[in-house]
Amino acid sequence: MAEDKAFNRREFLHRGARLTLGLSLAGVGAVAAVNAGGEKYVWQIDPFKCTQCGRCATDCVLEPSAVKCVHAYDLCGYCDLCGGYFKPGVTELETGAEKQLCPAAAIERKFIEEPYFEYVINEDLCIGCAKCVKGCGSFGNGSLHLQIRHDLCVNCNECSIARVCPSDAISRVPASEPYMIKGDFTENQEGEDQA
Amino acid sequence: MMKKIISIVVVLVTLAIIVLLVLDYSSVRPDKLGKNPYAYNVDEFRDVDPFLIGYKETRNIPVRDYQAGAIDLADNLLWLTGDAILEAITPGGVRQLRAETGGAGTCMEVVSGAVFIGFEDHVKRYDRKGNLVTAWKSPGEKTVITSLAAAGDEFLFVADAGNRRVLRYNFEGVLLNEFRGQAESDAGHGFIVPSANFDLIVNSYGELWVVNPGRHAIENYTFDGDLRGFWKLSAMTIEGFSGCCNPAEIAVTSDGSFVTSEKSMVRIKIYDASGKLKTVVAPPEKFREEGKAPEVVIDQAGTIYALDFDRNTIRIFEEIKK
Incomplete structure (x- = not known):
């Protein structure tokens, strides 16, 4: 037994x-x-979910981060007083470093015609901190936003930023459509996709 | 023997708790988000000296069943439009009229014999019972109508943010003239309208005032489009206007003062006719952070009705008696 x-x-x-x-x-x-x-599939940031927490700059395995600010020019107001370029409270619109919001001085302000200015991101300097994104979204049209640049990203199996993203803004997207640029990609479109 | 086992268990449990606490403390989980070293902080500008605040919120009237898009005040009635609805209510919130409009109204002007509603690219005229009288032809491509203002019973001014121009019609819908702001003065190089925030108003003296939002300016024009004067205030502090497109909404009091409403760092203030800050109606803490600018109207008693789009509610502010 x-x-x-x-x-x-x-x-x-x-x-x-x-x-x-x-x-x-x-x-x-x-x-x-x-x-x-x-x-x-590759990792990408949904600009409508991003809350500009700063972790894209601090938690990427690369240094500087593979996340960069991109500019949707179609949405930009080409403002003289740009909330993404100038520190809050600046009244003298000069390009001195002490006036600039970006900690890496990665945004170039170019005169177009009175009183319009173009803001160009120098990706070699950008660290993906999203400070300008917050300023632009708060006081402008929200044309500045973060994207993972796939010429830099090593496409980790588990994205170290996605793991800590507080707004669940980073997910895998088809490599054939690797970017979510504002204007081309809208909040409604996102809703339709989810539906 | 039993005591020894108990001691070992207690030690192990204590060690486990300590390890868990250390792991939790050092965790990088999203819900353990630490301080953002790159934080964009405008808190110092959101705080307003209480002595500057001259109004208090006394009542609210929620908008039911549809998203409101515009408000006006005429004959002691609050007129609202929005998603396919035209509605009139008393200041106490009692409905007097509700009619279908078949579209999303973005702005409106109520005069003695008519109700004009601006839709995205055209204007419709209704009678005071909500019956459609005429639908005007769109003034052109890229038209985004953001504001209407009547001068007496004769002219209707239309703000077109999409083309950065002001159009003058008669009440029959005939376009009389248009202008794009003054290019030859310090006021700016025409109207600078980075987003669909472009307001205008005709005050009790019959003066046309147009916001130049990209310049943080309020400009006075003749009906033919000649600049007569302006004032502007760029500042993130309470004295001025901030961001790309402010003031997003204005109203005028009977003495010609301006009630201004700003988007993003939402705040409502009153300036005298020359642009000096008189009082704060509602500080940013009253509104959603980075919210839309409430549309404002003011009655003869000085009560301000602010249509808060984020809450879909009419918020009523009355002057604090001193």
């Missing part, structure tokens, strides 16, 4: 182990098959 019980227990464990192994192999095979035949 005792031997039967032992045999049954041993048999049960063996069968369980075989079943687990079989399921694991099937799962790995299925994932591999999907990956081989399906589309590749």
Whole structure:
């Protein structure tokens, strides 16, 4: 009786182990098959979910971060008093470093015609801190926003920024459409996609 | 023996708790977000000296069943329009009229014999019972109508943010003239309208005042479009206007003072006719951070009705008696 019980227990464990192994192999095979035949995915930031927490600058495995500010010129007001360029409270609209909001001086202000100015991001200097994004969104049209640049991103299996993003703004998107640029990508479109 | 086991268990549990606390303290989970070293902070500008605040919020009237898009005050009635609705209510909130408009009204002007509603690219005229009289032709491509103001019973001024111009019509919908602001003065190089915030008003003296939002200026024009005067105030402090497109909304009191409403750092203030700050009606703390500018109207008693788009509510502010 005792031997039967032992045999049954041993048999049960063996069968369980075989079943687990079989399921694991099937799962790995299925994932591999999907990956081989399906589309590749990359990480990207949804600009409408981003809350400019600053973690894109501090938590990327790269230094400086693969996240950069991009400018949707179609949405820009080309304002003289740009909330993304000048520190809050600045009244003299000069380009001195002490007047600039960007801690890396990564935004260039170019005169277009009186009284319009263009703001160009120098991505070599940009650290993806989103300070300008917050200023532009708060006091402008929200044309500045963050994007993960795929010429820099190493596409980690688990994005270290996505792991800590407080607004769940970073997700995988098809590599064929790797960017979510404001204007091309709208909040409504996002809602439709989710629906 | 039992005591020894208990001691070991207690030590292990204590160690486990300490480890958990340390792990939790050092966690980088989203809900353990630390201080943002790159924070954009405008708190110092949101705080307003209480001595500057001359009004208090006394009542609210929620807008039911639709999103309001505009408000006007005429004959002691509050007129509202928005998603396919034209409505008139008493200042106490009792409905007097409700009619269908078939579109999303963005601005309105109520005069003695007519109700004009601005939709995105055209104006419709209704009678005071809400019946459609005429739909005017769109003045052109890219038209974004943001404000209407009547001069007597003769002219209707239309602000077109999309083309940065002011149009003058007669009440029959005939376009009489248009102008794009003055280019030859310090007031600016025409109207600078970075977003769909472009307001105008005709005051009790029959003067046309147009906001030049990209310049933080309020400009006085003749009906033909000649600049007569202006004042402007760029500042994030309470004395001025901040951001790209402020003041986003204005109203005028019977003595020619301006009630201004700003978007982003939302605040409502009153300036005298020359641009000197008289009082603060509502500080930023009253509104949603980075919210839309409430549209404001003022009655003869000085009570201010602010249509708060973010809350879809008419918020009523009355002067604090001193």
